[in-house]
Amino acid sequence: MDEIFSGLAHAIQLLVSADPALMEIVILSLQVSGIALALSAIAGVPIGAALGLSRLRARGLITALLYTGMGLPPVVVGLFVYLMLSRSGPFGSLAWLFTPNAMIVAQTIIAFPLVAGLTMAAVQGVDPALRVQVRSLGATRAQEIWAVLREARVGVIAAIVAAFGGVISEVGAVMLVGGNIEGKTRVLTTAIVLNTRTGDFALALALGIILLTLAFIANVAMLQLQGKE
Amino acid sequence: MNRFILFGWIALILVACAPAPTNCVLRLATTTSTADSGLLNFILPDFETKFACKVDVVAVGTGQAIQIGTKGDADVLLVHDRAREDKFVADGFAKERFDVMSNDYILLGPKNDPAKISGAARVGDALKTIANLKSPFASRGDGSGTHAKETSLWASANISPTKQVEWYNSLGQGMGETLLTANEKGAYTIADRGTYLSMKAKVPNLVVVVGGERISENQDKNLLNPYGIMAINPEKFKGINAEKANQFVQWMIAAETQKIIGGYGADKFGQPLFYPNAKK
Numbered sequence: 001m002d003e004i005f006s007g008l009a010h011a012i013q014l015l016v017s018a019d020p021a022l023m024e025i026v027i028l029s030l031q032v033s034g035i036a037l038a039l040s041a042i043a044g045v046p047i048g049a050a051l052g053l054s055r056l057r058a059r060g061l062i063t064a065l066l067y068t069g070m071g072l073p074p075v076v077v078g079l080f081v082y083l084m085l086s087r088s089g090p091f092g093s094l095a096w097l098f099t100p101n102a103m104i105v106a107q108t109i110i111a112f113p114l115v116a117g118l119t120m121a122a123v124q125g126v127d128p129a130l131r132v133q134v135r136s137l138g139a140t141r142a143q144e145i146w147a148v149l150r151e152a153r154v155g156v157i158a159a160i161v162a163a164f165g166g167v168i169s170e171v172g173a174v175m176l177v178g179g180n181i182e183g184k185t186r187v188l189t190t191a192i193v194l195n196t197r198t199g200d201f202a203l204a205l206a207l208g209i210i211l212l213t214l215a216f217i218a219n220v221a222m223l224q225l226q227g228k229e
Numbered sequence: 230m231n232r233f234i235l236f237g238w239i240a241l242i243l244v245a246c247a248p249a250p251t252n253c254v255l256r257l258a259t260t261t262s263t264a265d266s267g268l269l270n271f272i273l274p275d276f277e278t279k280f281a282c283k284v285d286v287v288a289v290g291t292g293q294a295i296q297i298g299t300k301g302d303a304d305v306l307l308v309h310d311r312a313r314e315d316k317f318v319a320d321g322f323a324k325e326r327f328d329v330m331s332n333d334y335i336l337l338g339p340k341n342d343p344a345k346i347s348g349a350a351r352v353g354d355a356l357k358t359i360a361n362l363k364s365p366f367a368s369r370g371d372g373s374g375t376h377a378k379e380t381s382l383w384a385s386a387n388i389s390p391t392k393q394v395e396w397y398n399s400l401g402q403g404m405g406e407t408l409l410t411a412n413e414k415g416a417y418t419i420a421d422r423g424t425y426l427s428m429k430a431k432v433p434n435l436v437v438v439v440g441g442e443r444i445s446e447n448q449d450k451n452l453l454n455p456y457g458i459m460a461i462n463p464e465k466f467k468g469i470n471a472e473k474a475n476q477f478v479q480w481m482i483a484a485e486t487q488k489i490i491g492g493y494g495a496d497k498f499g500q501p502l503f504y505p506n507a508k509k
Contacts, residue, residue: 086300086301086302087300087301087302087466087467087468088300088301088302088466089300092301092467092468093467093468095468097302098256098285098287098302179285179287179289180287180288181285181286181287182286184285194265196405196406197261197265197402197403197405197406198265198405198427198428199405199408199409199428199431199432
């Protein structure tokens with residue numbers, strides 16, 4: 001029990017003092033997960049929307065693949081990205097392994113099925129009459145998708161929120177492809193693993209509390225978007 | 230309006246992540262014991278200042294560190310598994326291996342010592358007793374240097390414990406987690422002395438059963454734990470920072486650095502965590 005209280009106290013103390021090493025870790029966590037989320041949203045929202053609206057015969061299969069992708073263990077994604085980016089791998093010349101870029105690649109792959117799959121589900125839930133209506137008003141295909149996305153925005157933002165929660169809290173992939181290098185690729189989750197490994201439970205818990213606080217703030221901000229328009 | 234704020238945020242994050250200018254970086258793949266014990270943080274600033282090169286430390290088990298080296302994803306390795314190190318050199322991934330330092334392994338166990346093996350001179354006898362009495366044992370089980378040593382100790386005691394699952398716990402975890410698990414479960418375990426000393430306060434239920442309180446009291450030569458350093462062969466891979474890797478190796482075995490290594494931990498733990506042993 002002592003650890004829980006001293007963890008809380010430690011978390012507050014670290015936050016109040018704006019500990020520079022902690023700030024570096026927090027900023028890197030937000031950068032990596034933020035960029036991964038932005039990339040997966042840029043690709044995932046339009047693709048999810050297009051799939052939700054299409055009547056392709058293969059849609060059932062694609063849906064099954066996307067939903068399976070939502071359950072991809074981060075460490076498997078990490079291993080795949082590791083092998084791709086290793087100097088002995090096909091993209092070794094990029095020299096991205098053990099850099100934040102590798103972490104962004106891995107988290108983008110983790111976030112994409114979540115964004116695309118949940119966007120697709122949200123779009124499918126929109127009343128089909130809306131499409132008929134906007135088309136009869138002479139809307140182009142892009143305008144039609146935009147109208148449907150606006151209507152489905154609650155679900156689309158929920159998709160992005162879910163993906164953010166997924167990547168900011170995952171540790172398997174970033175540990176493997178980032179290497180937890182101090183000042184370079186150490187993020188909140190890998191720092192938590194390190195401090196647990198060395199028995200510094202209070203500090204590990206403090207970092208966990210900070211991670212939760214960040215996720216909470218990010219979610220409140222996105223729910224603000226959902227509520228207004 | 231809100232959407233603009235969102236895009237503003239994304240743009241800000243992207244800008245903030247603009248790549249830093251590429252300075253000299255040396256990537257060191259090493260075992261958790263050298264990093265978690267605090268040794269590397271203690272000695273590396275000297276190298277970084279002298280050679281104007283940042284050292285990126287990837288601290289994993291020795292098995293994974295050697296794997297990283299085999300794929301050309303590090304410039305230099307600091308590990309402790311002599312058999313695999315020699316194979317690494319024989320396979321041409323490094324041109325030469327150098328002695329750097331050593332410490333020793335110890336057998337730890339619960340205070341009440343259910344197998345009554347405390348003070349045994351030879352670890353092999355102690356392990357045989359543990360197996361006979363089926364006392365709980367926690368193994369790293371992660372292919373690390375310590376795990377390799379443990380496996381060879383069991384083998385030389387003519388025991389293959391993986392099949393007797395009820396008392397043998399293969400954790401697949403690092404040294405720290407394994408010590409914490411043994412502490413909670415009241416299990417015996419084999420650890421390197423450096424990691425044990427740096428975590429002693431956090432594992433109050435464990436005591437040294439075989440190996441004594443300091444390296445000079447360890448009577449079993451099989452428990453010696455030598456660390457080796459190897460620069461990755463630049464002819465094998467593109468992009469290896471061979472110049473700095475070789476400078477790093479030379480710096481590690483230089484008399485001055487060796488002295489710093491030998492001094493680390495003496496004030497904090499009452500004894501050094503590592504004993505320098507580079508050949509002159």
